[in-house]
Amino acid sequence: MIQIRQVSLWYRDGRKVVDNVSAEIRRGQTVVICGPSGSGKSSLLRCINGLERFQEGEILVDGISVSSPSTDLHALRAEIGMVFQHFELYPHMTVLDNITLAPRKVRKKTRQEAETKAMELLNRVGIPDKAAVYPGELSGGQQQRVAIARSLAMEPKAMLFDEPTSALDPEMIKEVLDVMVDLARSGMTMVVVSHEMGFAREVADEVIFMDAGRFIEKKATASFFASAENPRTREFLSRILT
Amino acid sequence: MLHYDFEWSVLWRYPYGGMFIQGIWTTVHLSLFSWMIAILLGLTVCLCRMTPLRAARFLGGAYVELFRNIPLLVQLFFWYFAAPSLLPRELELWLYGNVKDLGYLVAVIALGTYTAARVSEAIRSGLLAVPRGQYRAAHSTGLSGGQTYRHVVLPYALRISWPLLTTEFLTCFKNSALAMTIGVLETTGTAAYVDSFTFHGLETTTAASCVYLATSGAVILTMSRIEKRMRIPGLIRRGYN
Numbered sequence: 001m002i003q004i005r006q007v008s009l010w011y012r013d014g015r016k017v018v019d020n021v022s023a024e025i026r027r028g029q030t031v032v033i034c035g036p037s038g039s040g041k042s043s044l045l046r047c048i049n050g051l052e053r054f055q056e057g058e059i060l061v062d063g064i065s066v067s068s069p070s071t072d073l074h075a076l077r078a079e080i081g082m083v084f085q086h087f088e089l090y091p092h093m094t095v096l097d098n099i100t101l102a103p104r105k106v107r108k109k110t111r112q113e114a115e116t117k118a119m120e121l122l123n124r125v126g127i128p129d130k131a132a133v134y135p136g137e138l139s140g141g142q143q144q145r146v147a148i149a150r151s152l153a154m155e156p157k158a159m160l161f162d163e164p165t166s167a168l169d170p171e172m173i174k175e176v177l178d179v180m181v182d183l184a185r186s187g188m189t190m191v192v193v194s195h196e197m198g199f200a201r202e203v204a205d206e207v208i209f210m211d212a213g214r215f216i217e218k219k220a221t222a223s224f225f226a227s228a229e230n231p232r233t234r235e236f237l238s239r240i241l242t
Numbered sequence: 243m244l245h246y247d248f249e250w251s252v253l254w255r256y257p258y259g260g261m262f263i264q265g266i267w268t269t270v271h272l273s274l275f276s277w278m279i280a281i282l283l284g285l286t287v288c289l290c291r292m293t294p295l296r297a298a299r300f301l302g303g304a305y306v307e308l309f310r311n312i313p314l315l316v317q318l319f320f321w322y323f324a325a326p327s328l329l330p331r332e333l334e335l336w337l338y339g340n341v342k343d344l345g346y347l348v349a350v351i352a353l354g355t356y357t358a359a360r361v362s363e364a365i366r367s368g369l370l371a372v373p374r375g376q377y378r379a380a381h382s383t384g385l386s387g388g389q390t391y392r393h394v395v396l397p398y399a400l401r402i403s404w405p406l407l408t409t410e411f412l413t414c415f416k417n418s419a420l421a422m423t424i425g426v427l428e429t430t431g432t433a434a435y436v437d438s439f440t441f442h443g444l445e446t447t448t449a450a451s452c453v454y455l456a457t458s459g460a461v462i463l464t465m466s467r468i469e470k471r472m473r474i475p476g477l478i479r480r481g482y483n
């Protein structure tokens with residue numbers, strides 16, 4: 001479903017932020033990426049849906065190259081949902097409008113169709129009563145669940161999560177993770193940047209530890225936790241698992 | 243004691259009453275026409291500054307620095323006294339012979355182009371305050387660049403720019419008084435004109451001040467009412483990437 005082949009990325013200063021990484025995420029799989037701040041996780045994630053241009057390598061989504069000039073990036077992005085650390089809901093729109101904007105403008109759905117679908121999704125993420133409210137009036141956990149609903153409204157083939165619970169108070173983390181676990185179990189293809197190792201254990205097929213732009217450790221979930229080889233991985237794990 | 247006999251009737255007595263009405267009306271349309279130029283030109287200049295095109299960015303930046311750093315009075319004098327003589331001789335003569343209200347026309351242009359530079363900056367600061375994550379979120383759902391601007395970025399930016407734009411409009415309105423220096427009989431000009439016949443400058447300038455105060459007050463009230471209606475709970479400014 002998503003193939004990442006020897007991708008490297010650097011910004012203006014020339015320092016490699018993503019350094020020759022490869023991975024394959026098959027349909028229905030969930031892959032969790034963890035690693036210290038600044039290691040290039042967000043940048044890599046943004047490469048997958050073409051929000052960031054990379055200089056070397058290739059990424060294929062459903063066989064379509066993200067970086068090829070002939071690719072319709074807007075169409076490609078419409079097929080990949082993305083959830084951000086800081087939610088990024090549109091503050092001037094109600095929850096319902098946040099969710100229906102892209103389906104109406106990109107998929108050309110009628111308002112009625114889009115709203116019916118949106119209500120269904122709000123039900124699914126557990127806040128059907130918040131449709132008419134503005135994002136600023138919601139808790140962080142509720143905002144993030146709206147953001148997930150906004151992505152799902154496009155009926156994406158895959159979902160990217162960039163530290164979806166890092167900006168949340170502890171008591172709200174679970175409500176968001178529950179939604180994500182459901183999603184993973186329902187067969188969604190997911191790439192999740194997160195330090196929630198409980199979540200990784202529960203639903204990830206593969207876990208990747210990233211540091212300084214490289215994949216230091218990349219293993220099936222069980223063996224990642226049982227037998228991480230690299231000392232840096234083990235040190236990182238011991239720090240976040242306590 | 244006070245050696246001054248108040249005579250408020252100069253404000254409405256024939257023929258001065260009509261002059262004042264005329265003057266106030268001139269202030270109103272002079273500042274509104276200038277404001278229209280300022281918004282259209284300001285938005286254009288601002289968009290120039292935001293494009294990836296280097297030449298356009300340079301021109302936009304140069305415009306802003308040039309127009310907002312030269313005193314408005316100097317710009318008025320330039321357009322009125324100097325600019326026509328840069329034209330071909332025939333055109334200059336035609337201009338003086340056929341354009342009845344050259345002073346008014348020049349005032350609209352000068353005030354409009356000057357205010358445009360400031361409006362451009364007000365809009366730009368709003369656009370720059372929109373977090374990068376908003377663009378990313380919109381793009382990630384497949385919205386095009388135009389759709390992202392139209393539905394996400396501009397509505398957000400406008401709410402941030404609104405108070406600045408209100409201030410700029412008020413400044414434009416008050417700056418219109420400078421037009422009297424090139425012979426436009428707007429409110430302030432009329433006050434001075436009537437004073438020159440009646441020697442009742444105290445009454446006329448008081449009246450002019452009241453006109454400005456009242457109009458500004460009305461504008462502030464209206465704009466803040468609109469601002470309240472647009473205000474969104476939880477619209478905060480953030481600067482992360």
Ligand SMILES: Nc1ncnc2c1ncn2[C@@H]1O[C@H](COP(=O)(O)OP(=O)(O)O)[C@@H](O)[C@H]1O
Pocket residue numbers: 011012017035036037038039040041042043044483
């Ligand atoms: N748009 C950008 N322009 C320049 N440098 C950036 C940009 N985004 C991220 N970086 C830099 O790239 C490095 C990796 O950032 P990021 O991908 O956000 O890492 P992570 O998500 O793992 O914390 C950091 O050093 C960051 O400062």
Ligand SMILES: [Mg+2]
Pocket residue numbers: 038041042043162163
């Ligand atoms: Mg990050």
